[in-house]
Amino acid sequence: MSRRPAKPRLAVPRPRSVKVALGERSYSIRLGYGMLADLGEQVARTTGARRAVVITVPEVGRRYAGRVLRSLRAAGLKAERLDVPDGDATKNLKQLGELYTAFLARGLDRSSVVVALGGGVVGDLAGFAAATYLRGIPFVQVPTTVLAMVDASIGGKVAVNLPEGKNLVGAFHQPRLVWIDLEVLRSLPKRQRAAGFAEVVKAGALWDERFFAKLERDAEALMRLDPQRLLPTLQRACAIKAEVVARDEHESGLRMLLNLGHTLGHAVEKLAGYQDILHGEAVAMGMVYAGRRSEQLGVAPAGTAERLEELLRRCNLPTELPRHPRSAYLEALRVDKKSRDSRIRYIVLRRIGKAEALELTAARILPANWDRRG
Ligand SMILES: NC(=O)c1ccc[n+]([C@@H]2O[C@H](COP(=O)([O-])OP(=O)(O)OC[C@H]3O[C@@H](n4cnc5c(N)ncnc54)[C@H](O)[C@@H]3O)[C@@H](O)[C@H]2O)c1
Numbered sequence: 001m002s003r004r005p006a007k008p009r010l011a012v013p014r015p016r017s018v019k020v021a022l023g024e025r026s027y028s029i030r031l032g033y034g035m036l037a038d039l040g041e042q043v044a045r046t047t048g049a050r051r052a053v054v055i056t057v058p059e060v061g062r063r064y065a066g067r068v069l070r071s072l073r074a075a076g077l078k079a080e081r082l083d084v085p086d087g088d089a090t091k092n093l094k095q096l097g098e099l100y101t102a103f104l105a106r107g108l109d110r111s112s113v114v115v116a117l118g119g120g121v122v123g124d125l126a127g128f129a130a131a132t133y134l135r136g137i138p139f140v141q142v143p144t145t146v147l148a149m150v151d152a153s154i155g156g157k158v159a160v161n162l163p164e165g166k167n168l169v170g171a172f173h174q175p176r177l178v179w180i181d182l183e184v185l186r187s188l189p190k191r192q193r194a195a196g197f198a199e200v201v202k203a204g205a206l207w208d209e210r211f212f213a214k215l216e217r218d219a220e221a222l223m224r225l226d227p228q229r230l231l232p233t234l235q236r237a238c239a240i241k242a243e244v245v246a247r248d249e250h251e252s253g254l255r256m257l258l259n260l261g262h263t264l265g266h267a268v269e270k271l272a273g274y275q276d277i278l279h280g281e282a283v284a285m286g287m288v289y290a291g292r293r294s295e296q297l298g299v300a301p302a303g304t305a306e307r308l309e310e311l312l313r314r315c316n317l318p319t320e321l322p323r324h325p326r327s328a329y330l331e332a333l334r335v336d337k338k339s340r341d342s343r344i345r346y347i348v349l350r351r352i353g354k355a356e357a358l359e360l361t362a363a364r365i366l367p368a369n370w371d372r373r374g
C-alpha cells in the first residue's frame, strides 16, 4: 500500500527574541509562528505564578483564548478568561473597577499573573490593572495587533482614559514577558494591519535608515504577511522600540522621538472626535507633514517627505491631513490654553533614519501660509 506523500508544509521561520534591557526589570520579547501553545511554560518560568487571568475582548478571545488557557493550564497554572468590551472606550475607570472586583473574587494575589491577550486597548487596561492591584502584580503581554506588537506592548506605559482625555491616568509597569504569535495577524482586519505598519515605518524613519530601505523593498510582501519578511521586520521594529525605551525608560528625552508624527496625528484624532480615523492612519498623516515641515525649516534634505509618503502609500495608509481650518488645528495643538507662545516639542527629521526634537510654538509648526499637504 502506497502512502500519499505528506503535504509539503510551508516553512515558517524560527522564533526570534529581542531583549528589553532595564536592569532587574529586563524582559524578553519573543516572536514566532504558533507561539501560543508554548506560552504557559514561559509564563510559569518567568513569573513563577500559580494563577492567571487572561484579559481579552470577545473578538480575540473567541479565536485565541482557548489555546492560551490550555497552554497555561498545561503548565500547571489555574487560568481563567475575563472579557472586556471591544474599543478604546473600554479603557475607563469603571471597567478598571470591575477588573479589580473580578481579581478579588478569583483570589488573585502577588503570586498571580495578568495576561493581556489583544490589541493596545487590552494591553493598556490590563496592564494598568496589574500595575495598581495590590500595588502591582506581574503581567504578560500577548499582543495581537501589529500596533500592539511593535509599540504598545513594549516599554511599560499602561493607562486608562478619563472623560477629559486619553491616557490621563496611568503608570509605568513593565511586563515580565512579551509573547508574539504572528499567526494571529491573519485574522486582523486589513485596515488595522496597515495602521500598525505606520508605527513600523515610524521606527525606521526616526532610527534606522537601512531598515527603512528594507521596508521600501518589502512593502507589498509585508502587506501580504509573508512570514519570511514579516518576522525579521517586526523583530527589528520591536528592537528599535526596546532600544529607545532601554535608554530612556521614563520619557525624559530620547523616548520623545517616538512621537514622530504624533503631534499632528493626535490633533487629527481629536478633531475627528476619535472616530473614523485609526491612530496609525493619523500618525501616517502627521509623519508626512513632519517630513515636509522638516524640509521647509531647512532641517531635512529635499525628498525626505516624498520617501515617507511613497512608502506609507504602499502600506495603504493616508498621507494627507483632513480638511480643517488652520485655527482648528492650532486649537487642537495648544497644550497650554492660556499662553499663545507655549512651546511644543515637535519631532522633526534630520533625514530618514534620524529624528530630533525642536521646541516650536504651534504657529511655527503650522505657519500662516501652511498647506495641509505640508
Ligand atoms: N502603552 C503604549 O505605549 C501605547 C502605545 C501605542 C498605543 N497605545 C494604545 O493602544 C491602543 C490602540 O491599540 P490597537 O491599535 O491595537 O487597537 P485595539 O486594541 O482596539 O485593537 C484593534 C481592533 O482589532 C481587533 N483585534 C485585535 N487583534 C485581533 C486579531 N488578531 N484578529 C482579529 N481582530 C483583532 C480588536 O478587537 C479591535 O477591534 C490605544 O488605546 C492606544 O492609546 C498604547
Ligand SMILES: [Zn+2]
Residues within 6 Å of the ligand: 151, 199, 262, 279, 283
Ligand atoms: Zn502611536
